[in-house]
Amino acid sequence: MGSRYSVQYVPSAQTPQPRQVQAEVENILGELDQQLSLYRGDSEVRRFNELPADSCRVMPPAVLALVQYGQSLSSASEGAYDQTVGPLMDLWGFGPGSRQQQVPRPAVLALTRQRVGYRHLRIDGDQLCKDAAVAVDLNSVAAGYAVERIGARLQAMGVGSYLAEATGELKAVGRKPDGSAWQVSVQAPRADDPHASRVLGIDGYGVSTSAEHTHYFVHEGRHYSHLLDARTGAPISHDLASVTVIHPSALSADGLSTLLMILGPEQGWEYAQGHDIAALFVRRDGEVLSSRGTPAFERMAGANVPGK
Structure with a gap:
């Protein structure tokens, strides 16, 4: 990987x-x-991506399971999250097929968006099928x-x-040999302490953080993140800096942290609250970072403070 x-x-x-x-x-x-x-030409996903429109290929259970889960996130987010954004990732300079990081011309962006759309995928038994030349990521x-x-x-x-x-x-x-839970430190900045964190005792949960600053470029003073909103075909443009999700499934924590980052501070917060997701949102106001956790996160954090 x-x-x-x-x-x-x-x-x-x-x-x-x-x-x-x-x-x-x-x-x-x-x-x-x-x-x-x-990043390897012989992978199952790469071979599927090279197929033309109206093609099917028998795929391993892992691929089918991840596509099925991704389809559910795409549907729930009205297409903001989409596992077929590979061509857009390459176009903006964040994918394995990228030549350089760039802001694409509108006409090129519009043409590339025609190759993106989770509805072009379907699972038929042990086969993954596509009715357009989409690429799965x-x-x-x-x-x-x-x-x-x-x-x-x-x-x-x-x-x-x-x-x-x-x-x-x-x-x-x-538990560790001394009887304590495994400890995980989560970034939780405050206005008076931008480096503040919260340490949680974790037993039976996955933890995932999605952040806009992990992979980006700056063009003409504007920040472009690797996180793309498939509805626009462009990087996210809101002030959400990161989202941490705690979930019994590491897979779900991984997918949901990305989903909430793409949705942004308002829509993502509403989604997390509506689905009782334990999530910590970090927002940026200029150079100042602040954080707040959903009710589910605060309940979990309060019950899993080391030493309690």
Whole structure:
């Protein structure tokens, strides 16, 4: 996936040796890289993307599961979140097929948008089909899915307490040897302290943060993020700096944090409240950052403060 991973776990008499655990984890990551990567020409997703319109291809369960989940997020966001934005990512300079980061001409943008749209995808049994020449990009949920797969494998090997992380998405289950929960620090700036954070004890939850400043470029004084709103074909333009989501599923935390970032501070907040999502929103007002958590986040944070 062009990134890094880490796994910490509490061993017991029943758990395998660390080398075996590492080998099992890397087998999962290697398999998913072969299936989901946009940076290798022989991946299952790349092969599907190269097909013309009105084509189908038998795909691995992982690809079908992620597309199905992505379709549900696209429908819920009225198309703001869309896993077929690959051509737009390349056009703006954020995708694997990019030549340079740029603000495209309106005519070129309009032409590229014709190759984007989640409604052009459908799942037919074990096949993924498309009625237009769309390209699938699963990067917004691949890491969360990988963490879920790693966690399931660890538990199958007898590991009952672990903290697994891939490309920044993580999940913590169980307790450390001293009986305390795994601790996760979440950025929560205040007007009087832009570097403030909140430390939570996590057991049985995935944690994901989506941020506009992780990949961007500046053109003529304007900031362009890698997060695109498929409804406009352009990078997000609101003042939301990041969203952190805590969810029992690392996959859901990964997808929802991206969804809420794209929707923005008002629409995203309404969506999170309406779906009882534990989310922390960080907004930017010039150089000043501030944060607030949804009621679900505050309930969870209050019940999972280390030492309580």
